[in-house]
Amino acid sequence: MGDLLGVAVLGAGHMGADHVRRLDQVVSGARVAAVADPDVERAKEATAGLDGVTVHTEAVAALDAPGVAAVLIASPGPAHEEALLAAFDRGLPVLCEKPMVPHSTGALRVVEAEARLGRRLAQIGFMRRYDTEYRRLKALLDGGALGRPLMLHCTHRNVSSPADFTSAMLIDSSVSHEIDAARWLLGQELTAVTVLRPASSAGAPEGLIDPQFVLFETERGALVDVEVFVNCGFGYQVRCEAVCEAGSARIGDEHTMVVTSGGRATEDVAQDYLVRFADAYDREVQAWVDATRRGRVTGPGAWDGYAASVVAEAGVRALETGGRVAVELAPRPDLYAEVSR
Amino acid sequence: MGDLLGVAVLGAGHMGADHVRRLDQVVSGARVAAVADPDVERAKEATAGLDGVTVHTEAVAALDAPGVAAVLIASPGPAHEEALLAAFDRGLPVLCEKPMVPHSTGALRVVEAEARLGRRLAQIGFMRRYDTEYRRLKALLDGGALGRPLMLHCTHRNVSSPADFTSAMLIDSSVSHEIDAARWLLGQELTAVTVLRPASSAGAPEGLIDPQFVLFETERGALVDVEVFVNCGFGYQVRCEAVCEAGSARIGDEHTMVVTSGGRATEDVAQDYLVRFADAYDREVQAWVDATRRGRVTGPGAWDGYAASVVAEAGVRALETGGRVAVELAPRPDLYAEVSR
Amino acid sequence: MGDLLGVAVLGAGHMGADHVRRLDQVVSGARVAAVADPDVERAKEATAGLDGVTVHTEAVAALDAPGVAAVLIASPGPAHEEALLAAFDRGLPVLCEKPMVPHSTGALRVVEAEARLGRRLAQIGFMRRYDTEYRRLKALLDGGALGRPLMLHCTHRNVSSPADFTSAMLIDSSVSHEIDAARWLLGQELTAVTVLRPASSAGAPEGLIDPQFVLFETERGALVDVEVFVNCGFGYQVRCEAVCEAGSARIGDEHTMVVTSGGRATEDVAQDYLVRFADAYDREVQAWVDATRRGRVTGPGAWDGYAASVVAEAGVRALETGGRVAVELAPRPDLYAEVSR
Amino acid sequence: MGDLLGVAVLGAGHMGADHVRRLDQVVSGARVAAVADPDVERAKEATAGLDGVTVHTEAVAALDAPGVAAVLIASPGPAHEEALLAAFDRGLPVLCEKPMVPHSTGALRVVEAEARLGRRLAQIGFMRRYDTEYRRLKALLDGGALGRPLMLHCTHRNVSSPADFTSAMLIDSSVSHEIDAARWLLGQELTAVTVLRPASSAGAPEGLIDPQFVLFETERGALVDVEVFVNCGFGYQVRCEAVCEAGSARIGDEHTMVVTSGGRATEDVAQDYLVRFADAYDREVQAWVDATRRGRVTGPGAWDGYAASVVAEAGVRALETGGRVAVELAPRPDLYAEVSR
Structure with missing residues (x-):
C-alpha cells in the first residue's frame, strides 16, 4: 500500500x-x-x-x-x-x-x-464499534433475523472511579459509550432521557451518586436502560442484551478459562477497559x-460526536432535575445522511 | 409423622x-x-x-x-x-x-x-420462594457477603399470553411474581412504581402493551427493574440479577445440556412455567x-398477599397514567412483624 | 392409588x-x-x-x-x-x-x-438413570438426531475418598456408575476395558492409584473414556459428553447462580453426590x-446389575495387569431381552 | 524501532x-x-x-x-x-x-x-502458543496454584477434512498441534503413544479412520488424551482441560454472543481455524x-519441531500397529536447554 x-x-x-x-x-x-x-x-x-x-x-x-x-x-x-x-x-x-x-x-x-x-x-x-462482540450484535440486528429491536439492557461497571469523578461524569464520560453504542446498534437517534438514583454504594466516594440507572427513549420507540456503577469494586463489566420481536441476543459475559478449585468454578473478570477493549x-x-x-x-463521524454530546447533556440535566428530559438535536446536515454506518 | x-x-x-x-x-x-x-x-x-x-x-x-x-x-x-x-x-x-x-x-x-x-x-x-435458585440467591443476600443490595434486574418472559390477557395483567398477573420475589429477597416493602412502554412487539395481540418495563423503588432506596414480555415468542425465561455493594449474583440462565450440531452450540429454553418451576x-x-x-x-402469608395486591394496583395505575405512583400500605398488624421470612 | x-x-x-x-x-x-x-x-x-x-x-x-x-x-x-x-x-x-x-x-x-x-x-x-440431565441425554441419543454415538467422554470426581478406599474401588465402586450409564445411554454391552495410570495425586492417600483413566469398548465399536479422580479436592463433578456422527451433547456442567465479586465470576461446585443427585x-x-x-x-434390573459386576471385575483385572481385558458375559436369559429400557 | x-x-x-x-x-x-x-x-x-x-x-x-x-x-x-x-x-x-x-x-x-x-x-x-486462552492456561499451570498437572483432556474437531487426507494425517497433521501444546503446557517431553479407533463416522470418507482417540504419556507421568475428529460436521473446536492436583482449568468453550430465539439459546461455533486462531x-x-x-x-524452536516430528511418527506407528509405541528422542543439544519457554 x-x-x-x-x-x-x-x-x-x-x-x-x-x-x-x-x-x-x-x-x-x-x-x-x-x-x-x-x-x-x-x-x-x-x-x-x-x-x-x-x-x-x-x-x-x-x-x-x-x-x-x-x-x-x-x-x-x-x-x-x-x-x-x-x-x-x-x-x-x-x-x-x-x-x-x-x-x-x-x-x-x-x-x-x-x-x-x-x-x-x-x-x-x-x-466499541470495533469490538468483535459488538460487531456481531450489530450484524445480527441489521440482518433482521430477530425482527425489530424493542429494548437494550446495558451494564457498565468499573472497579473504581478516579478521584475527581463527579456524579455528572457517570453520564457524560461513562454512559457516553452506551449513548453511541445504542445509536449505532439501533440506527436511531435517542429522543429523551431519565436518570434514576438507587441508594448509593458505601463503596462510592462520599457525595458521588453511584450507581445510577439511566433510561433512554429512541425515535422509533425502543427503550434503552443502562446500569452505570463506577465503584462496583469487582471488575470492569460491559454487557448488552438486545431484546427484539423474535428473540434476544446478549454480549459481554466473559468466558475464557474456567478454573475449578477449592469448591468453586471461577472465571477472572477483566479489571479495566484496556484489557476488555484492547483489541x-x-x-x-x-x-x-x-x-x-x-x-x-x-x-x-462528527455528527455522532455531536449527538453524543447533546444526549449526554440532557442526561446530566435529567440527573439534576430527577425528571425526563427531551433531547433536541440541530438539523442534520446532508453530509451526515445516516445516523451511523 | x-x-x-x-x-x-x-x-x-x-x-x-x-x-x-x-x-x-x-x-x-x-x-x-x-x-x-x-x-x-x-x-x-x-x-x-x-x-x-x-x-x-x-x-x-x-x-x-x-x-x-x-x-x-x-x-x-x-x-x-x-x-x-x-x-x-x-x-x-x-x-x-x-x-x-x-x-x-x-x-x-x-x-x-x-x-x-x-x-x-x-x-x-x-x-418462587421454593425455587432452588431463588433460595440460593436469598441465602446469599441474607448472608451479607455481597453487602447491601442496590438493584435487582429482572426478566419475565412468556412465549405467548392467553387470549383474554390485558395490558394491566402484565402487571397484576405476571409481574406480581416479581413483586413478591423482590419484597422477599430484599426484605423491604416497595414504595413506588413507574411503568415504561417500549414500542409493542408485532408478536403481541393488537392493542396489548407488550413488553413493558416496570421500575419499583423500595423503602431503603433499592431499585427494582422488570422487563415483562408475555409474547416474546421464544421461551419462558425468569431471571434475576442482584447488584450489591460488593458484588452481583445472577440466577435464571438455564444450563443443562449443551448440544453442538450444525455449526451451533444450543440449549433448549423452557417453554412454560410448569417446566421451569415444576420442582x-x-x-x-x-x-x-x-x-x-x-x-x-x-x-x-396474608400480609404478603395484601402487599402484592397494593403494589400491583399502583403498578396498573402507573401504566395507565404514565407517571410514578406511590404505594400506600395500611399499618401492618403485629401478627406480621416481618416483611417475610 | x-x-x-x-x-x-x-x-x-x-x-x-x-x-x-x-x-x-x-x-x-x-x-x-x-x-x-x-x-x-x-x-x-x-x-x-x-x-x-x-x-x-x-x-x-x-x-x-x-x-x-x-x-x-x-x-x-x-x-x-x-x-x-x-x-x-x-x-x-x-x-x-x-x-x-x-x-x-x-x-x-x-x-x-x-x-x-x-x-x-x-x-x-x-x-443416574433418574437424573434429569442424564434423561435428557438419553432421550437425545435415542431420538437419533445426532446419529450414531461414537464416543462418551466421562468425568467422575470426588473431593476425597473414605479411609478404606482401595485402588480397585475406583473401578468397582466409583466407575460402576459410569459402567451402567454407558450401557444404558448407548444401549450396548461393554466388551473390553483398559485402565491407564497417570501419576497419582499428592492429594491421594499413600499407595492409592488416583486418578485413573479407564477406557471401555462396546459391542458396536463406541469408545467410552472415564477420568475417575476420587481425591481431587475441589468438588463432586460428574460430567458426560456424547460425541456422535452429527453432533455432540454435554451434561454435568453445573450452572445455577453466578456470583461476581472480588474480580471473579464464581459458581459453587457440589461437594458430594447427595447434593448433585438428591433429586x-x-x-x-x-x-x-x-x-x-x-x-x-x-x-x-438384575441383568444390569450382573453386567456391571462383570465389567467392573474386568476393569479391576485391567488395572492390575496394565493390559486390555475382554468382558465375558453369560448368555442373557430371555427375561432380559433388552440391555436396558 | x-x-x-x-x-x-x-x-x-x-x-x-x-x-x-x-x-x-x-x-x-x-x-x-x-x-x-x-x-x-x-x-x-x-x-x-x-x-x-x-x-x-x-x-x-x-x-x-x-x-x-x-x-x-x-x-x-x-x-x-x-x-x-x-x-x-x-x-x-x-x-x-x-x-x-x-x-x-x-x-x-x-x-x-x-x-x-x-x-x-x-x-x-x-x-497455539500465541492464542490468548492457551497463554492463560500456560501461565496458570506455570504459576503453580493448581499443583502438578496429572492429565490433559484435549478435543480437536474439524468440520471436514481435505480430499487427500489420510488416517495418518489425523496424527501428523492435526494432532501435531496437541503434541506441541502438551509439551509446552506441561514443560515435559512425551514418552509413549497409543491410538484407539472408535467406530468411524458415517460422515468420514470411505476408509478414513475418523475419529481417533490418542493417548500420550509424559516423562513425569502425566497422561494426555486427544479426541481428533476431522469430519465431525458441525464446527472447528479446540478445547483443553488440564487436571491438576489442586484443581482443573478448561479453555476452548466458545462464548461470545448468546442468541435466544425459537425456543433455543444458541451460540455460533467457529467453522475453521482461521476464525478460531486468527488472532x-x-x-x-x-x-x-x-x-x-x-x-x-x-x-x-527447531528442537520443538524435531520433537513433534518424532512423536507424530510414533503416533502413526501406534495407529498402524494398534499397540503402545515408545518415543525415542536423540540427545538434546545444549543449545536447547529447555523443552520450551
Whole structure:
C-alpha cells in the first residue's frame, strides 16, 4: 500500500502515549511523525527510541511538521475543537478521542465546519464499534433475523472511579459509550432521557451518586436502560442484551478459562477497559489508518460526536432535575445522511 | 409423622387438578379428602381413581367434609376471599393460590380477619420462594457477603399470553411474581412504581402493551427493574440479577445440556412455567404439608398477599397514567412483624 | 392409588436411614413397614417417630413382618444376594442398592433365580438413570438426531475418598456408575476395558492409584473414556459428553447462580453426590414405588446389575495387569431381552 | 524501532499468501521484500499492489534478494529442510510453518545444523502458543496454584477434512498441534503413544479412520488424551482441560454472543481455524517480527519441531500397529536447554 502514513499525535498523556505505542508497534502502515504536548518532557518520553519524530508544545506546530498526513487527537477535551478546526483547515484526516468536544455548542461548530468543507475528515473514537462482540450484535440486528429491536439492557461497571469523578461524569464520560453504542446498534437517534438514583454504594466516594440507572427513549420507540456503577469494586463489566420481536441476543459475559478449585468454578473478570477493549483499540486505529490511506472515512463521524454530546447533556440535566428530559438535536446536515454506518 | 393430612382442594381447573395430582402422587404425608368445583364433572374427572374423596359444588361444603384438616384454594381469584374467611372460621390451615384476593380492599379484609384471629393460618402461593435458585440467591443476600443490595434486574418472559390477557395483567398477573420475589429477597416493602412502554412487539395481540418495563423503588432506596414480555415468542425465561455493594449474583440462565450440531452450540429454553418451576411447586406443597402437620405456617402469608395486591394496583395505575405512583400500605398488624421470612 | 405400599428397609446405615427418611417424608404412596439391621439401636434411631414400623435384627424377619409388600435393600453388599433370593421366594418386589452383588458369580445366581421365577422383581439402584440431565441425554441419543454415538467422554470426581478406599474401588465402586450409564445411554454391552495410570495425586492417600483413566469398548465399536479422580479436592463433578456422527451433547456442567465479586465470576461446585443427585434419588424411589403399586418393574434390573459386576471385575483385572481385558458375559436369559429400557 | 524488517516469504499458496497479507496489512515493523513460488503467477498474484517486492521461482534466489533480512517459510513441507539450511548458511532468522520437516531424520539434521551454528535462528509455527486462552492456561499451570498437572483432556474437531487426507494425517497433521501444546503446557517431553479407533463416522470418507482417540504419556507421568475428529460436521473446536492436583482449568468453550430465539439459546461455533486462531496467527507473526528486529528468538524452536516430528511418527506407528509405541528422542543439544519457554 505504498508509504507509511505519517501521523501527528496530539497529547502525550496516558491515552496519547498508548496511541504512540500502538502506531509504532501494533498498527501496520503508519508511523508517528510528530507529537505535541504542552509538557515537552512527556512528549519526549512517549517518543523515546522512535526515529523521524518531531516533538512540539503547540498542537498546530505538530500539524505543520514534515511528513504529517493525518492527526490523532488525544489531548484533553477542551483542546479538541481548536485542533479539529485546524486539521479541517489543512485538509488533514483526523481520529479524535471522545468526547469530540465537551459541550454540544462547540460540537455543533465542528459539525458545521465539516459540513461547509463538504467532505468528511473526522472520525470519533467510539471504539466499541470495533469490538468483535459488538460487531456481531450489530450484524445480527441489521440482518433482521430477530425482527425489530424493542429494548437494550446495558451494564457498565468499573472497579473504581478516579478521584475527581463527579456524579455528572457517570453520564457524560461513562454512559457516553452506551449513548453511541445504542445509536449505532439501533440506527436511531435517542429522543429523551431519565436518570434514576438507587441508594448509593458505601463503596462510592462520599457525595458521588453511584450507581445510577439511566433510561433512554429512541425515535422509533425502543427503550434503552443502562446500569452505570463506577465503584462496583469487582471488575470492569460491559454487557448488552438486545431484546427484539423474535428473540434476544446478549454480549459481554466473559468466558475464557474456567478454573475449578477449592469448591468453586471461577472465571477472572477483566479489571479495566484496556484489557476488555484492547483489541477494539487496535482494530479501531488499524481501520482508521487503512481507510485514511485509501482517502476514506469509514468510522463514526462528527455528527455522532455531536449527538453524543447533546444526549449526554440532557442526561446530566435529567440527573439534576430527577425528571425526563427531551433531547433536541440541530438539523442534520446532508453530509451526515445516516445516523451511523 | 402419623396420619395423612386430609386436604380439601377448592377448584378443579388446570391448577386445581394439578394440585390434586400433586397431593396424591408426589407429596408425602397428605391425601385429597374433598374437591369442590361448580362444574361437578370437572371435579369428578380430577379425582378419578382416588379413594376416600368427596366431591362438592360448594366450597364451604368441601371444608366441612369428613377428614378435611386443611384447605388448598385453587379456585378463580374472586372466590378466594370468601373461602379464606370460611377457612379462618373453621380454624383450617390454608394454602391459597395467588392472587390472594384480586383487590387490595378485599385483601386487607383477609389480613384483618386473620389478625383478629390472632394466629396465622394462611400461606399464599408465591412458589418462587421454593425455587432452588431463588433460595440460593436469598441465602446469599441474607448472608451479607455481597453487602447491601442496590438493584435487582429482572426478566419475565412468556412465549405467548392467553387470549383474554390485558395490558394491566402484565402487571397484576405476571409481574406480581416479581413483586413478591423482590419484597422477599430484599426484605423491604416497595414504595413506588413507574411503568415504561417500549414500542409493542408485532408478536403481541393488537392493542396489548407488550413488553413493558416496570421500575419499583423500595423503602431503603433499592431499585427494582422488570422487563415483562408475555409474547416474546421464544421461551419462558425468569431471571434475576442482584447488584450489591460488593458484588452481583445472577440466577435464571438455564444450563443443562449443551448440544453442538450444525455449526451451533444450543440449549433448549423452557417453554412454560410448569417446566421451569415444576420442582418449586412440588417443594412448596410439600413444605406446606410438612409445616401444617406440625401446626405451623412457615411460608409467605396474608400480609404478603395484601402487599402484592397494593403494589400491583399502583403498578396498573402507573401504566395507565404514565407517571410514578406511590404505594400506600395500611399499618401492618403485629401478627406480621416481618416483611417475610 | 389406594393403600400405601409397606416397605421393609434392610440396613439402617447412612444410605438405609436416608431411604427411611425418603419413604416417610418425601415419597408419595409408600410407608416404612419394617427395618432390619444387625445393630438394633441403629435401626431404632432411623425409625424414631414413625408409626407402625417393626424393627428387626434379621433381614428375613423384616420381609415377613406384617404389612410388608416390597423391599428396599440398603445393607452392605455381601448381604444382598441372600436378601434378593429371599425376596424372590416371597414374590416381593425389590429395590436393591448397588452393587447388586459384589461378585459376578453371585450376581449371575440372582439373574438365574429371577429367570427361573419367570418374572422380574428386582430393580437395581443405578440412580443416574433418574437424573434429569442424564434423561435428557438419553432421550437425545435415542431420538437419533445426532446419529450414531461414537464416543462418551466421562468425568467422575470426588473431593476425597473414605479411609478404606482401595485402588480397585475406583473401578468397582466409583466407575460402576459410569459402567451402567454407558450401557444404558448407548444401549450396548461393554466388551473390553483398559485402565491407564497417570501419576497419582499428592492429594491421594499413600499407595492409592488416583486418578485413573479407564477406557471401555462396546459391542458396536463406541469408545467410552472415564477420568475417575476420587481425591481431587475441589468438588463432586460428574460430567458426560456424547460425541456422535452429527453432533455432540454435554451434561454435568453445573450452572445455577453466578456470583461476581472480588474480580471473579464464581459458581459453587457440589461437594458430594447427595447434593448433585438428591433429586435423582427421590425420583428413583418415587418411580419404584409408583411402578410397584402398579405391579410393574420399569427400572434397571438384575441383568444390569450382573453386567456391571462383570465389567467392573474386568476393569479391576485391567488395572492390575496394565493390559486390555475382554468382558465375558453369560448368555442373557430371555427375561432380559433388552440391555436396558 | 527503525527500519522495517524485509521478509522473504517462501511459498505463495493459501498459507503463504495469507502471511504476505499479514506482513503487509496487519503486522507492524515488517514489509514483504521477496516472494518465491515455483508457480510465478501465484507469487505475482499474492504480491499485487505491493511496492518493493521481488518475485522468484527459486527459494534460494528470494533469500538473496535485496532487502531481505528474515525468512518466512510457507512452502510445502518437503521443501522446508533445504530452505532452513539455506537460511542458516546466510545467518537469516526464520519463521517456519509446521511441520518443520516432515520426517524426523531431516528434522534432526536441522537441529544439528543449528546446534553447529551455535545460535538459534529458527522459530516454528506452532501458533497455539500465541492464542490468548492457551497463554492463560500456560501461565496458570506455570504459576503453580493448581499443583502438578496429572492429565490433559484435549478435543480437536474439524468440520471436514481435505480430499487427500489420510488416517495418518489425523496424527501428523492435526494432532501435531496437541503434541506441541502438551509439551509446552506441561514443560515435559512425551514418552509413549497409543491410538484407539472408535467406530468411524458415517460422515468420514470411505476408509478414513475418523475419529481417533490418542493417548500420550509424559516423562513425569502425566497422561494426555486427544479426541481428533476431522469430519465431525458441525464446527472447528479446540478445547483443553488440564487436571491438576489442586484443581482443573478448561479453555476452548466458545462464548461470545448468546442468541435466544425459537425456543433455543444458541451460540455460533467457529467453522475453521482461521476464525478460531486468527488472532493467534497475527500475534505469532508480530512477536516474531518484534523479536527478530531485536536480534532474538523467543518462540518455539527447531528442537520443538524435531520433537513433534518424532512423536507424530510414533503416533502413526501406534495407529498402524494398534499397540503402545515408545518415543525415542536423540540427545538434546545444549543449545536447547529447555523443552520450551
